Amino acid sequence: MSQLSHLAETLIGSEIVRLGNEINARIKNGEKIYNYTIGDFDPEIFPIPKELEEGIIAAYKDRYTNYPPGDGLLELRNAVAHYIKQQEGLQYAANEILIASGGRPLIYSLFKTIVNKNDKVIYAVPSWNNNHYVHMNGGLHCVVPAYPENNFMPAAADVAPHIAGAALLCLCTPQNPTGTTLNKSELQAICDLVIEENKRRAPNEKKLYVMFDQMYFALTYGNTMHHDPVSLRPEMKDYTIYIDGISKAFAATGVRVGWAFGPANVMGKMKALLSHIGAWAPMAEQKAVSEFLLKDDAIAAFFATFKAGLQERLHLIYDGFIALRDKGFAVDAVTPMAAIYLTVKIDLKGKHAGDRVLASQVDVTDYLLNEAKLAIVPFYAFGADKQSPWYRLSVGTCKKEEIGQMLAKLEAALAKLK
Numbered sequence: 001m002s003q004l005s006h007l008a009e010t011l012i013g014s015e016i017v018r019l020g021n022e023i024n025a026r027i028k029n030g031e032k033i034y035n036y037t038i039g040d041f042d043p044e045i046f047p048i049p050k051e052l053e054e055g056i057i058a059a060y061k062d063r064y065t066n067y068p069p070g071d072g073l074l075e076l077r078n079a080v081a082h083y084i085k086q087q088e089g090l091q092y093a094a095n096e097i098l099i100a101s102g103g104r105p106l107i108y109s110l111f112k113t114i115v116n117k118n119d120k121v122i123y124a125v126p127s128w129n130n131n132h133y134v135h136m137n138g139g140l141h142c143v144v145p146a147y148p149e150n151n152f153m154p155a156a157a158d159v160a161p162h163i164a165g166a167a168l169l170c171l172c173t174p175q176n177p178t179g180t181t182l183n184k185s186e187l188q189a190i191c192d193l194v195i196e197e198n199k200r201r202a203p204n205e206k207k208l209y210v211m212f213d214q215m216y217f218a219l220t221y222g223n224t225m226h227h228d229p230v231s232l233r234p235e236m237k238d239y240t241i242y243i244d245g246i247s248k249a250f251a252a253t254g255v256r257v258g259w260a261f262g263p264a265n266v267m268g269k270m271k272a273l274l275s276h277i278g279a280w281a282p283m284a285e286q287k288a289v290s291e292f293l294l295k296d297d298a299i300a301a302f303f304a305t306f307k308a309g310l311q312e313r314l315h316l317i318y319d320g321f322i323a324l325r326d327k328g329f330a331v332d333a334v335t336p337m338a339a340i341y342l343t344v345k346i347d348l349k350g351k352h353a354g355d356r357v358l359a360s361q362v363d364v365t366d367y368l369l370n371e372a373k374l375a376i377v378p379f380y381a382f383g384a385d386k387q388s389p390w391y392r393l394s395v396g397t398c399k400k401e402e403i404g405q406m407l408a409k410l411e412a413a414l415a416k417l418k
Contacts, residue, residue, distance in 0.1 A: 072099025
């Protein structure tokens with residue numbers, strides 16, 4: 001008989017964090033591993049903007065160390081409104097914006113605000129953590145498999161069968177783990193499904209809401225464009241809650257300032273939930289971010305350098321994988337589009353490593369780590385099939401000068417297999 005709550009006994013911890021911790025322990029023991037598992041940044045390679053760093057230090061010196069307002073500093077909410085207007089053309093008032101310590105407490109409070117037990121929640125796989133949030137809230141999993149043909153993004157035709165009676169639709173673009181984006185026509189079609197479903201529902205019936213996670217929206221490359229629901233379909237403003245923040249756009253994962261924006265009544269309920277959790281962004285960081293988000297020129301300059309560094313790493317590794325594929329090895333990669341992730345395919349199941357057969361994708365992952373010293377995250381950690389040969393490779397901690405070494409080790413490991 002369980003000694004703890006049903007949730008505690010059934011909740012699965014983060015596979016990514018577990019894997020990352022194991023890798024870090026091996027590195028501390030002196031092992032050389034190319035660790036591309038965690039969606040984080042090495043501050044020595046990708047520091048936060050200098051203006052933001054200086055602002056945080058100044059705010060602490062000015063003793064901004066007390067509790068912040070429950071919904072965030074008004075000046076920060078106004079600065080967020082300015083930032084999203086400048087970057088995306090979206091217009092939101094301060095009472096439609098909520099500040100928290102990164103995206104996770106906002107996602108948690110959004111689920112708690114929208115989802116009742118046994119409510120249908122639609123999400124695609126692979127995707128980051130939606131399966132865990134649905135489980136924590138006792139929701140019904142409506143899983144939409146995403147495929148390479150659509151760059152691992154959900155198709156409207158696959159979402160449509162689940163729409164009737166659903167409470168929440170989870171979208172993330174650019175996508176974690178794939179580094180791909182939802183194209184304009186597909187997002188328009190999904191928005192049309194939501195609008196039609198909500199028109200069908202009675203006036204006193206709960207609406208279908210969309211959680212739109214755009215934490216990586218600033219990090220697109222080449223001709224890739226970021227699209228969002230309200231810009232494409234203004235009617236979606238009543239039903240869309242955006243999740244965003246500084247964590248990925250400004251390499252500031254540990255600074256812990258995130259925001260949500262959406263209908264004022266939903267923001268108010270999320271604020272009430274957060275007041276009991278206390279997951280507020282620290283006062284000094286809020287003060288510094290409120291000043292930084294108004295510095296349009298500094299933001300543009302940071303993006304230019306930051307994105308160039310990420311894009312270069314993504315393309316170097318992508319080109320390396322394609323070269324290996326062209327040599328006949330069972331690998332592939334999706335062209336880099338956005339975020340800090342490269343989607344790679346390593347299809348080695350059934351091959352022999354000496355007397356050992358790589359019988360499962362877990363065996364493949366172990367072989368890559370032990371033989372090639374390459375640590376990447378299998379898509380099954382994001383809800384995909386256990387035997388999926390696809391992986392997430394993160395470049396936030398990638399040393400450019402080590403990419404050639406990593407690819408050489410990988411080729412040597414692949415060449416040993418029969």
